[in-house]
Amino acid sequence: MSNIEKKIKQNEPMKNHTSFKIGGTADLFLKVATIEELMQAIEYAKTKKIPIYFIGNGSNLLVTDKGIRGLVVKIDIQNISIQKAENSVKVTVGAGYKMMALARELLNQEITGFEEFAGIPGTIGGAIYMNAGAYGKEMKDIVISTKCMDLDGKIFTLSNKEQEFTYRDSIFEKNNYIILETTLQLNNGIKSKIENKMTKLLKERKEKQPIGEPSAGSTFKRQEGIITAKLIDECGLKGYSIGGAKVSEKHAGFVVNSNNATAKDVLDLIKYIKEKVYEKYGIKIEEELRIIGEE
Numbered sequence: 001m002s003n004i005e006k007k008i009k010q011n012e013p014m015k016n017h018t019s020f021k022i023g024g025t026a027d028l029f030l031k032v033a034t035i036e037e038l039m040q041a042i043e044y045a046k047t048k049k050i051p052i053y054f055i056g057n058g059s060n061l062l063v064t065d066k067g068i069r070g071l072v073v074k075i076d077i078q079n080i081s082i083q084k085a086e087n088s089v090k091v092t093v094g095a096g097y098k099m100m101a102l103a104r105e106l107l108n109q110e111i112t113g114f115e116e117f118a119g120i121p122g123t124i125g126g127a128i129y130m131n132a133g134a135y136g137k138e139m140k141d142i143v144i145s146t147k148c149m150d151l152d153g154k155i156f157t158l159s160n161k162e163q164e165f166t167y168r169d170s171i172f173e174k175n176n177y178i179i180l181e182t183t184l185q186l187n188n189g190i191k192s193k194i195e196n197k198m199t200k201l202l203k204e205r206k207e208k209q210p211i212g213e214p215s216a217g218s219t220f221k222r223q224e225g226i227i228t229a230k231l232i233d234e235c236g237l238k239g240y241s242i243g244g245a246k247v248s249e250k251h252a253g254f255v256v257n258s259n260n261a262t263a264k265d266v267l268d269l270i271k272y273i274k275e276k277v278y279e280k281y282g283i284k285i286e287e288e289l290r291i292i293g294e295e
């Protein structure tokens, strides 16, 4: 048995790896901390002829009740290096680095420009893939370049433009590229100012979002000029539930796992919300969360 095979877990409950705390088991599950391990994982899946999936912190994922056939690889690459110059700062950070941990590290190093992202409960890799954003800023606004790998194990670097960032989307989904690390353009700042901004935005988040309840964040995408959560609220759906899944009473844009919800409960509720919004407004809303697993 190879070293990588020894590290692979079998029948791993995906509810332990998603912020929704929902999902059946993955046949095989592996956490990789290095590029070498990632390459071995890809090789393993190829040899065994099984599908392979990549996740970060699972904060934008709904895994189906039947779970995932194949190998799930959690990217946990954690390198960080900071290059400070007089007028700018470049930060290169591994895909597995958590957004909150990075925000804290940048605060300690008196680096500004990342405060808006502090409360996003994912990894850098997930944030690049999703072009995550908050408070008027998206990852595309601070990314210089991203190092990634294709499914043949070829490693290359994409410029900001080449990553084709759009609203909650990028080239990585389309081309099945795995994100290894990214370089961010930030600035020298003043610790107290950075801290004040971060504290204010985190407080705002706590007031408006159901942080204490398991969810995958905003269930639906925003649309040009339309606040989806407002439409859902105006359909009278706040607090509406199917099984253990509920439209958050605090923020109508969040479906929460309020009582041991199954993935089916969530999917049924999503379908119901879409129907109600379409009936009332004639607008088709689209999921922001990513769904994986056997149907």
Ligand SMILES: Cc1cc2nc3c(=O)[nH]c(=O)nc-3n(C[C@H](O)[C@H](O)[C@H](O)COP(=O)(O)OP(=O)(O)OC[C@H]3O[C@@H](n4cnc5c(N)ncnc54)[C@H](O)[C@@H]3O)c2cc1C
Pocket (backbone or CB within 6 Å): 019, 053, 054, 055, 056, 057, 058, 059, 060, 061, 075, 095, 119, 120, 121, 122, 123, 124, 125, 126, 127, 128, 129, 130, 131, 132, 133, 134, 172, 177, 178, 179, 180, 209, 210, 211, 215, 216, 217, 218, 290
């Ligand atoms: C309470 C809460 C608040 C949130 N607030 C926000 C917010 O303000 N703004 C926002 O944009 N989002 C928000 N989200 C959603 C989520 O946190 C983001 O989308 C985040 O960027 C996902 O990162 P992740 O590491 O958890 O990715 P995952 O959920 O693990 O994965 C998301 C997608 O990215 C892919 N992926 C992950 N890592 C890699 C990699 N290294 N290489 C290739 N593909 C990869 C996965 O295959 C999957 O398709 C929130 C979620 C919660 C629960």
